[in-house]
Amino acid sequence: MKDKSSNVVWHANAVTRADREQRNGHRSLVLWFTGLSASGKSTLANAVEEELHRLGCNTFVLDGDNVRHGLCSDLGFSLEDREENLRRIGETAKLMLEAGVLVLTAFISPMRKDRERVRSLFPHGDFLEIFCDASLDVCESRDPKGLYRRARAGEIGEFTGISSPYEAPVNPELSCDTGCDSVEASVAKVLELLRERGVIAE
């Protein structure tokens, strides 16, 4: 008869976050981009990712495109659903952090308490909040998807900056003037932060 308890003798050394970071050659981290619609969060996050990938980093961008149709497809835009949306994104970012990924997230995330709740999921220093600081005037003049126009016309309710508040970060790890500065300049600021933090080499 075969040994029914043969499984018990195997002692797998669970692969840890530190093991994965060593494999990747850099530590994992969450860069949380916040700002108004059309403030340039996705543009900046994707541009930073491109640079980090070029430097050999293991990266991923979580944004509305890949979250709203999948993990959070059951959620709408009520206050409660928006909170749950950000909670799940935070938890997913945490799993990816454990997986060794340098995660970039691009969500309006307008409420300070929701962002603070997400921050509280992470060890100190693993969550960096980056404020994409563009004025409402600039964002509305860009309006790439016509959302501000529709919000002004009353066709979209609870639109951040128009009919729903945006609470600017008080002490973000970084602010980028994504209303005036070029994307290149903002990318350089984010990379400088990552060098200062020892995430990428000098």
Added chain:
Amino acid sequence: MKDKSSNVVWHANAVTRADREQRNGHRSLVLWFTGLSASGKSTLANAVEEELHRLGCNTFVLDGDNVRHGLCSDLGFSLEDREENLRRIGETAKLMLEAGVLVLTAFISPMRKDRERVRSLFPHGDFLEIFCDASLDVCESRDPKGLYRRARAGEIGEFTGISSPYEAPVNPELSCDTGCDSVEASVAKVLELLRERGVIAE
């Protein structure tokens, strides 16, 4: 005056799954381990991960420990909540697949239709179902957490194999006899499958 539309000139080449796979030196994939409680899913998934990490792969294990307390902490064990639990795990695995990770999941996932729904999220060949096939008798004799004893005593309701069905896979990509074979033998079978599929080198 600075150029308000300066963001528009940047054309970031979005980093793709293929770019990440090239960086990692292997394609990404989901290995979905299914089987009764105590059938050896987590043990096998962790042992396979250890080998893959040793081979230089970018890996992560999703299991009850890292999902139930975080992403799915709002869910209980009703039929509806179990379905939603597996749906979210599937969507998270899909995000990790995009991120270039070789994802291993270890969940009982007893219902065929729930597993098929998860499978349908993935491109053909990216989701491999691995049946941890140990008899109820063996699993119950192991009972590392005393769950079967408590289920038999009526202290846990809807317990898979006792008071709730387990639907064995019909055409899994691999079956491992985790009731009789050693963990080493099962690990070898999984690695052979990955070599056949071209995920790791011969």
